[in-house]
Amino acid sequence: MSRRYQGKGYVHGHSDRELERLQDQASTLADLLHHDTYYPQGSRVLEAGCGSGAQTRILARRSPGAHFTSVDVSPDAVEKARVSLAREGLANVIFRQADVFHLPFDSESFDHVFVCFLLEHLQDPVRALACLKGVLKPGGTITVIEGDHGSAFFHPDSEDARKAIGCLVEIQRRMGGNALIGRELFHLMHDAGFASVRVSPRFVYADGNRPDLVEGFTKNTFTAMVEGVGEKVRELDLMEPAAWQRGIRDLYRTAGPGGTFCYTFFKATGVKE
Amino acid sequence: MSRRYQGKGYVHGHSDRELERLQDQASTLADLLHHDTYYPQGSRVLEAGCGSGAQTRILARRSPGAHFTSVDVSPDAVEKARVSLAREGLANVIFRQADVFHLPFDSESFDHVFVCFLLEHLQDPVRALACLKGVLKPGGTITVIEGDHGSAFFHPDSEDARKAIGCLVEIQRRMGGNALIGRELFHLMHDAGFASVRVSPRFVYADGNRPDLVEGFTKNTFTAMVEGVGEKVRELDLMEPAAWQRGIRDLYRTAGPGGTFCYTFFKATGVKE
Numbered sequence: 001m002s003r004r005y006q007g008k009g010y011v012h013g014h015s016d017r018e019l020e021r022l023q024d025q026a027s028t029l030a031d032l033l034h035h036d037t038y039y040p041q042g043s044r045v046l047e048a049g050c051g052s053g054a055q056t057r058i059l060a061r062r063s064p065g066a067h068f069t070s071v072d073v074s075p076d077a078v079e080k081a082r083v084s085l086a087r088e089g090l091a092n093v094i095f096r097q098a099d100v101f102h103l104p105f106d107s108e109s110f111d112h113v114f115v116c117f118l119l120e121h122l123q124d125p126v127r128a129l130a131c132l133k134g135v136l137k138p139g140g141t142i143t144v145i146e147g148d149h150g151s152a153f154f155h156p157d158s159e160d161a162r163k164a165i166g167c168l169v170e171i172q173r174r175m176g177g178n179a180l181i182g183r184e185l186f187h188l189m190h191d192a193g194f195a196s197v198r199v200s201p202r203f204v205y206a207d208g209n210r211p212d213l214v215e216g217f218t219k220n221t222f223t224a225m226v227e228g229v230g231e232k233v234r235e236l237d238l239m240e241p242a243a244w245q246r247g248i249r250d251l252y253r254t255a256g257p258g259g260t261f262c263y264t265f266f267k268a269t270g271v272k273e
Numbered sequence: 274m275s276r277r278y279q280g281k282g283y284v285h286g287h288s289d290r291e292l293e294r295l296q297d298q299a300s301t302l303a304d305l306l307h308h309d310t311y312y313p314q315g316s317r318v319l320e321a322g323c324g325s326g327a328q329t330r331i332l333a334r335r336s337p338g339a340h341f342t343s344v345d346v347s348p349d350a351v352e353k354a355r356v357s358l359a360r361e362g363l364a365n366v367i368f369r370q371a372d373v374f375h376l377p378f379d380s381e382s383f384d385h386v387f388v389c390f391l392l393e394h395l396q397d398p399v400r401a402l403a404c405l406k407g408v409l410k411p412g413g414t415i416t417v418i419e420g421d422h423g424s425a426f427f428h429p430d431s432e433d434a435r436k437a438i439g440c441l442v443e444i445q446r447r448m449g450g451n452a453l454i455g456r457e458l459f460h461l462m463h464d465a466g467f468a469s470v471r472v473s474p475r476f477v478y479a480d481g482n483r484p485d486l487v488e489g490f491t492k493n494t495f496t497a498m499v500e501g502v503g504e505k506v507r508e509l510d511l512m513e514p515a516a517w518q519r520g521i522r523d524l525y526r527t528a529g530p531g532g533t534f535c536y537t538f539f540k541a542t543g544v545k546e
Contacts, residue, residue: 183428187531258460
């Protein structure tokens with residue numbers, strides 16, 4: 001999924017609805033994505049690409065003794081994150097505007113690095129990982145979480161729905177990103193020179209037995225995200241409008257009785273030797 | 274995946290290589306698919322669609338006190354299964370040739386029913402489930418495992434590889450089956466009238482850290498299965514031969530350095546009320 005822009009702009013825009021979508025996503029997926037991430041008392045952690053803080057609040061709560069420095073290339077997003085975390089009384093995070101390719105930190109100054117839904121937006125993810133490796137202490141770890149829109153499948157199946165998802169992938173590609181990046185984390189981490197690389201897929205499966213996932217993920221996270229690029233799809237003439245509308249309707253239909261929706265996130269960890 | 278024919282014939286044929294592929298598949302995936310299936314001492318279990326016994330031997334070993342009756346529509350498959358399990362000294366299984374739509378058993382005569390890679394080959398999976406429900410005692414459980422070829426994605430990505438998989442899906446469709454059935458288990462079980470339906474996805478992820486899965490699943494199970502319909506693809510002229518060959522080469526390439534392969538099985542359980 002995705003929260004921030006970098007270079008050519010943020011594919012999902014910055015509307016209030018988008019902010020709501022990101023919070024829905026973060027809380028629905030918090031356990032699945034974050035249950036095995038904990039940073040010890042006193043450790044210094046860099047979160048690169050914090051956006052408006054949707055993951056930051058989860059990290060900061062899970063590791064109350066760690067000191068987080070959360071950066072994003074967008075000054076607006078950083079300001080929103082700062083205000084919202086201060087309102088929640090989370091005091092173990094410092095926010096700062098910064099570009100991952102030009103980090104304003106001394107080399108080897110962090111114990112850990114955390115990256116979520118950032119690499120998918122970058123033209124050169126390996127270089128970004130190498131920049132992050134530069135500010136990491138030897139023996140420090142990096143944790144990377146990314147989605148993969150090519151992992152989505154559902155019932156009832158629908159060619160229009162698959163094409164609508166393909167439009168989002170194509171728009172992100174034209175903006176320099178890669179919405180199919182999850183499956184590539186293994187080689188990207190290796191290419192950036194990390195050791196002990198481990199990739200762990202996080203499978204989301206929503207059916208009628210999991211109404212919170214159907215609501216929070218199928219509808220309010222994934223389908224809302226695809227729907228959100230509708231205007232760009234029209235502008236770029238990527239799909240016939242009637243087919244697009246059928247595609248979106250069909251995605252919402254997978255949240256109906258008997259429907260199922262599947263999606264895979266990938267979480268990778270590596271060590272700087 | 275799939276082991277048996279029914280109606281219009283078995284999509285993968287009956288060669289020795291296919292038998293080897295099925296055994297590779299079964300042992301590689303045994304824990305993932307079967308770790309949470311156990312039948313108590315003295316219980317009577319019907320396995321419908323046992324094929325040549327690749328799953329039967331795992332079931333029979335895991336629940337040594339249960340009495341299995343394993344049936345398949347193919348007399349040849351049943352005979353192979355009988356010989357091979359006798360050779361292994363597994364005495365808690367009776368084999369019998371039988372059609373799932375005309376089961377030669379009294380109604381309500383089994384405590385549990387187990388079905389693996391059967392429904393994907395049937396034109397009317399709901400009717401098959403209803404027939405199985407007929408021989409199940411009230412309060413008894415059914416366990417169903419199926420794959421879903423639309424769940425496959427991989428790195429390096431390849432349009433030819435995706436089309437090659439699509440040919441297998443199309444051939445199975447023309448034979449009356451559905452290679453995308455995994456995502457549908459939730460509604461199929463409901464439609465057949467089972468209660469307490471629970472579906473649990475089983476995600477296979479193979480990268481360079483898991484050489485046994487790369488070998489046993491990516492190469493010897495999945496890619497070998499797609500490759501196995503090559504002759505039918507040529508006969509039916511479903512794909513240009515050079516593109517087909519690139520597709521198979523590209524699938525094998527996902528087993529190379531930096532490659533990744535993802536696939537999802539679905540395991541569903543339900544209760545007869």
